[in-house]
Amino acid sequence: MSNPNVNSAPSRPRRKRKNNSLLVLAAGIFVFGAAAATLYYLLQPTTLRIAVGPPGSDDQKLIQLMAQTFARDHGSVRLSLVSTPGAVESIALFNSGKADLAVARGDLNLPANAESVAILRKNVVVLWAPSGIAPKGSKKTPVAKIKSLDELAGHRVGVVGRTEANVKLLRTILTEAGIKVDKVTITQFGVNQLAEMARDQTVDAFMTVGPLNSKITVDAINATVAVRGEPKFLPIDVSETISKKHPVYEAEEIPGSIFASSPARPEDKIDTVSVNHLIIAPKTLSDTAVGALARQIFTHRQQLARELPSASQIEKPDTDKDAALPAHTGAAAYIDGNERTFLERNSDYLWFAIMVFSGIGSAWAWLQHYWKREEREQYAGHRDNLLDLISKARTAQTPEELFEMQGTADALLREALDCHEDGAIEDGELAAIGLALEQFHHAVTDRRATIGTAEPDMQRLRALQS
Numbered sequence: 001m002s003n004p005n006v007n008s009a010p011s012r013p014r015r016k017r018k019n020n021s022l023l024v025l026a027a028g029i030f031v032f033g034a035a036a037a038t039l040y041y042l043l044q045p046t047t048l049r050i051a052v053g054p055p056g057s058d059d060q061k062l063i064q065l066m067a068q069t070f071a072r073d074h075g076s077v078r079l080s081l082v083s084t085p086g087a088v089e090s091i092a093l094f095n096s097g098k099a100d101l102a103v104a105r106g107d108l109n110l111p112a113n114a115e116s117v118a119i120l121r122k123n124v125v126v127l128w129a130p131s132g133i134a135p136k137g138s139k140k141t142p143v144a145k146i147k148s149l150d151e152l153a154g155h156r157v158g159v160v161g162r163t164e165a166n167v168k169l170l171r172t173i174l175t176e177a178g179i180k181v182d183k184v185t186i187t188q189f190g191v192n193q194l195a196e197m198a199r200d201q202t203v204d205a206f207m208t209v210g211p212l213n214s215k216i217t218v219d220a221i222n223a224t225v226a227v228r229g230e231p232k233f234l235p236i237d238v239s240e241t242i243s244k245k246h247p248v249y250e251a252e253e254i255p256g257s258i259f260a261s262s263p264a265r266p267e268d269k270i271d272t273v274s275v276n277h278l279i280i281a282p283k284t285l286s287d288t289a290v291g292a293l294a295r296q297i298f299t300h301r302q303q304l305a306r307e308l309p310s311a312s313q314i315e316k317p318d319t320d321k322d323a324a325l326p327a328h329t330g331a332a333a334y335i336d337g338n339e340r341t342f343l344e345r346n347s348d349y350l351w352f353a354i355m356v357f358s359g360i361g362s363a364w365a366w367l368q369h370y371w372k373r374e375e376r377e378q379y380a381g382h383r384d385n386l387l388d389l390i391s392k393a394r395t396a397q398t399p400e401e402l403f404e405m406q407g408t409a410d411a412l413l414r415e416a417l418d419c420h421e422d423g424a425i426e427d428g429e430l431a432a433i434g435l436a437l438e439q440f441h442h443a444v445t446d447r448r449a450t451i452g453t454a455e456p457d458m459q460r461l462r463a464l465q466s
Contacts, residue, residue: 046077046289050279051091051099053084058310059103059277062120065308069300077293086163100285106276106325107165107248115328116317117279117290118297121211121310124252124274125169125236127157128221129205130228144232146205149177152234155204156185158197160220166209169275172246176238191216198223205234209275211313212258221259233266239273247324249273278317281328290330291339298334386412386436393443399451402444409440 052063060083067079079101084090087104094102095111103120104110129146146152152174159166167188171181189197197203197220206224208217221231236242239251252274259265279297281290297314304311316335317327326332333339389405396402416433 045075046286046292047080048077048100048285048289048293049080049082049098050101050103051082051084051089051093052103053086053090055083059120062304062308062311063103065304065311066297066300069304070296073300075292075296077289077296087165088163094280094282101279101281104278104280105163105165106278107169107246110280110325111282113283114280114325115283115331116276116325117281117294117328117331119276119278119315119317121277121313122250122252122274122315123209123277124212124254125173125272126208126210126217126221126254127205127234127236127272128224128231129234130224131230131232133229142229146234147232149173149234149236149238150179152205153179153183156187156202157205157207158200158203159186159188160191160194160197160206160208160216162188162190165275166207169209169249169273170207172242172249173236173238173273176242176245177236194220194223195227198227206231211310212254213310213313218259221265230263231265233270235270236272239271242273249275276317276325278325280325281331283328285328285330287328287330287333290328291334292330294328294331294334383416383433383436386433386440390436390440390443393440393447396447397451399448402447405440406444409437413437 050063052060054060060081063079063081067081069075070078082090082093082099084093087102087108090099090102091104091108091110093099094104094114101117104114105123127149129144131144132142134140134142146155157170159170167186170184170186174181174184187203194216197206206220208214208220210217224231233254242249243251250273252272253269254266254272256266256268257264298316301311301314304314317323317325317331319327319332319335327335386409389409393402393405396405413433
């Protein structure tokens with residue numbers, strides 16, 4: 001006599017296991033894809049737009065070289081140049097959000113949210129007056145009519161460069177030196193008008209604003225020397241006062257012989273003021289991006305200087321919070337050695353992700369428990385049925401009854417094994433089934449001995465049990 005449950009019982013659990021396997025596989029693929037997408041996003045370089053001008057200037061050449069170097073070395077931050085007519089236009093693009101960074105002078109009208117990333121150079125003020133050319137045959141050394149800053153009143157000063165910032169700077173110097181601005185006439189000349197400026201006999205003094213090794217400054221001095229004689233450099237004795245009243249300017253010294261060594265120009269060091277030419281970033285720009293940019297700039301500074309000597313003038317910005325133009329917090333963290341690691345920067349997100357995944361895991365476990373409740377109920381029924389079979393086996397009257405009970409026990413065992421493989425019951429619960437099954441077989445054996453019949457095909461039953 002056969003039991004139909006023996007063949008049909010395992011089919012549904014097997015389908016369940018197959019469906020669960022596909023679900024686990026799909027979940028694994030999803031998690032892997034999400035992790036790969038996140039990693040790809042995190043490893044993508046950040047591209048920052050930087051406004052710089054005018055075209056062909058040293059500033060643009062330097063930024064272009066930075067952009068090429070960072071791209072070649074696979075830097076985490078890349079630069080995309082936005083060419084402008086000059087620093088004023090660069091600041092306008094920066095202020096409108098059309099550029100992430102800008103190259104500008106510190107004394108221009110910078111936005112309130114602007115902070116410094118790196119100082120590209122210090123522009124120093126050079127003031128000089130011509131001494132005149134001695135007549136042929138005269139052994140007398142010409143003497144400049146203007147020998148000091150306070151003698152500029154009533155004279156005309158030629159300023160190299162069309163930017164209004166240079167005129168503003170000269171007026172600040174005159175004011176702090178106690179000279180009425182309206183007593184000094186200021187005329188601006190383009191960098192391509194140096195010869196014209198030198199020949200203009202109405203110009204009594206000259207001024208340039210640029211780095212100490214500026215070719216424009218040297219060319220302007222040489223042009224005036226050729227037409228008007230040796231220069232008399234005018235020290236700015238109020239440089240300290242200017243730096244205290246106007247923090248965007250700094251007190252500096254021009255070393256002797258910096259512009260020429262024979263004859264020495266100047267003969268000795270002279271006091272002056274400087275203004276920073278720098279890269280600015282908005283306060284809201286990512287600390288991570290700005291810190292990485294600062295690191296790349298200063299790490300590659302010597303390499304950049306080998307290709308463009310002006311890169312050797314790059315300096316770190318002032319990290320003091322009360323500075324006239326403080327360093328961006330990202331750049332300051334790099335400079336001060338306080339950069340946070342990836343884990344430190346993202347610890348809040350990581351803990352949140354852990355909590356989310358923990359919650360998802362708990363929810364998944366609960367769902368698994370809920371979905372398998374029927375199988376657990378089946379297990380409980382199988383266990384109770386097996387215990388009932390033990391009692392029935394002890395009172396069986398015929399071998400056929402015992403054989404039918406053994407078939408039922410085999411089916412219950414298969415169901416229990418399926419539940420265990422599906423995760424619905426634990427090892428301890430399966431062991432309880434095994435113990436009950438062992439007791440059932442003892443009961444069957446004892447009953448067969450009592451009713452005096454041989455035990456049919458016990459090896460097959462034991463094989464099924466195992």
